Amino acid sequence: MSLFRVSSSPHLYREDTTRVLMLDVLIALIPALIWAIYQFGWRVLTVCALSMASAVLFEYLFNKLAHKKNTIGDCSALVTGLLFAFSLPASAGFAIVVLGTFFAIVVVKGLFGGLGKNIVNPALAARVFVFISFPAELTRYTDPGLRLGFFESLSADAVSSATPLAVLKNGTMPSESALNLLFGSLPGSLGEVSALLLLAGGLYLAIRRVIDIRIPLSVLATVAVFSYFLPVKGLDNVQFMLAELLSGGLMLGAIFMATDYVTSPATKLGRVIYGIGIGLITMFIRYFGGYPEGVSFAILIMNLFVYYLDRYTKAKPFGQKGAPKHAA
């Protein structure tokens, strides 16, 4: 007589495991990746591949040394690797890429207990870490069209171009038209340049229900409102708003970084507040900070409040006084 397995209900599950969701995120990033290769040359591919490979390797080694279950199968290290690479300029040194992924996977994620336990977004924390450590090397953005070969590095005398955000901060409109910003013909981090393709990826994720659009929408809406009503002196408010929305890491941050499950709230209301917070802090830093790029810091700061947002935006249970009344 055979015995059957006994386990708690339910016995029927949806098929989208963490792995499936992570693969969806990778798929959503592919269009922007292809565009980056076209803009900045084959070196983009090398940087991304190196970043993903070293992220997976560090995850594997960390689990091995810490005697933990091997978790590379959930594909989250691949996503971290690719997102980190997206935030670098195409000319970033290979050693920096490896160091950054080490920081992301081992320091930010592994030491805090692995997937689901980290407090801040690993890819973003690594980005900020390397930008602060190697400011000179990482802000030498190349002009689009200057395509680097697989292993070609930037010659020392190459002039770096100012990113649109840096220009905006100086109180002038960037030379790029809004259209250029949208399609991504501009100097910048390799994965951030095409707002349009990032939006397309975000749409894919929203349709597949991988991400909750409350987060990107509230970030973008906050930035839009803020910049429309408070443009830098002397600039047209619509143009200023478009430039703020379409440049820098805002799209990448709002759609792909802020929606990281682990470091964003689990409640609907919490997500809206979190998104608005990111938008406000971003604009604050862009206005007053010494660093034109504010999204990364904004997200990292809001990451810290996720537990409290979850806790204090918790709905009253069904049937208790004050529970939401209407069917969605």
Added chain:
Amino acid sequence: MAFTFKGGVHPREWKLTERSPIAKLPASAHLEVPLQQHIGAPAAALVQKGEGVKLGQVIADNANALCCPVHAPVSGTITGITTRMDASGRMIEYIGIDNDFADTLSETVLPHTRPILETSAEEIIARIRAAGISGMGGAGFPAYAKLSSAIESGVDKLIVNACECEPYLTADHRLLLEHPDAVVGGIQILMRALDLADATIAIEDNKRDAAILLRSVIQNDLIRVHLLQTKYPQGDERQIVFAVTGRQIPAGKLPKDAGCVIFNAATCAAIYDAFVTGLPLVSRIVTVSGDCVKKPSNVRVPIGTAFKDVIEFCGGYSAEPDKLIAGGPMMGVCQWDDNAVVTKTTSGILALSKVPHREADVCVHCGKCALACPMYLEPLYLAAYARIGQYERCKDFDVFSCVECGSCAHVCPGGVPLVQYIRTAKVKLKELAAAKK
């Protein structure tokens, strides 16, 4: 009026047996009838080893407590009374009966002869109790007790639950298609007992054919057929009351506290049978399904029949199942082996093959469980605190509002056994509370 509730999930329906008519399983040579098939006190055996019994004869009862009597589903000889542990870990007594295949009816099986409108509520309650009817949808609360407490508290809404929101299950659907008159007849008896002029049949919109048929059988506007959105757990009493009336059952309270009483469609049909033929609840319709059953079917099975006999009747196993489940896939209970028997609450028998990717148990904090929870809880924190043994914190997150519907674990990409953690927390908290007293 709402047509659904907030939260919930859309599992694949797997209604493989929607089109298969109810087959009648010939009673097996030996039956093991459990004495606890309902919520309340177990029934005490009234027969002894070696005694002869007739079909429909009371073989166990407990008149002094909340209890449903148990009847012999066949005629034959008592082989003994044994005690075994069931899949939930409770010790249950079983009366063994060897079938003599004569189906000799007990003299107590007599139809009710007077018109229902001249029958008092007390008489109706007494007959429902005598017929051993307990809720046939889920928990198995004694129907007579539910009815009398509903009368006492003066409820103003009778809702008949024909949602059958669990995937795979089609037993109620087939019942509605093949015996709509029995369901409607049962509702009329309940309306009389409750002294209500109207009633509502709540049914999911994946069973439109049954809804149309019901409307044609009813032919008046006192019993309304209310189509609800197909969504799990639509058939949960809190969700169904909300969807039909817009009222929320207060936390920790019963439907009657929102002025409602709910009976399952199969329960209504059983009540009708108890009046028209006088036959007590000795058999029920079971959906036999799953990817490891050769011929998934709907079968009318005598209470006390072993699962293996039912599965044999459906062509046997097509592959070795990983799990054998009594009930639906969302809330059903796993069985150790196929000697488990059909009870008054067994709505389904599912033999399912292995699902490989469900051992991860890593919460990625995606919040999908919270969006799915029909009780507006945050299952991720319930599980997280239960995992590290901080059960008191689970109370802050309203663990006792959880109805264990399984929606959260169903959607969880990280394979967190949320319901298991929640159950553990509830048990531990109850133990702690008991220890304090």
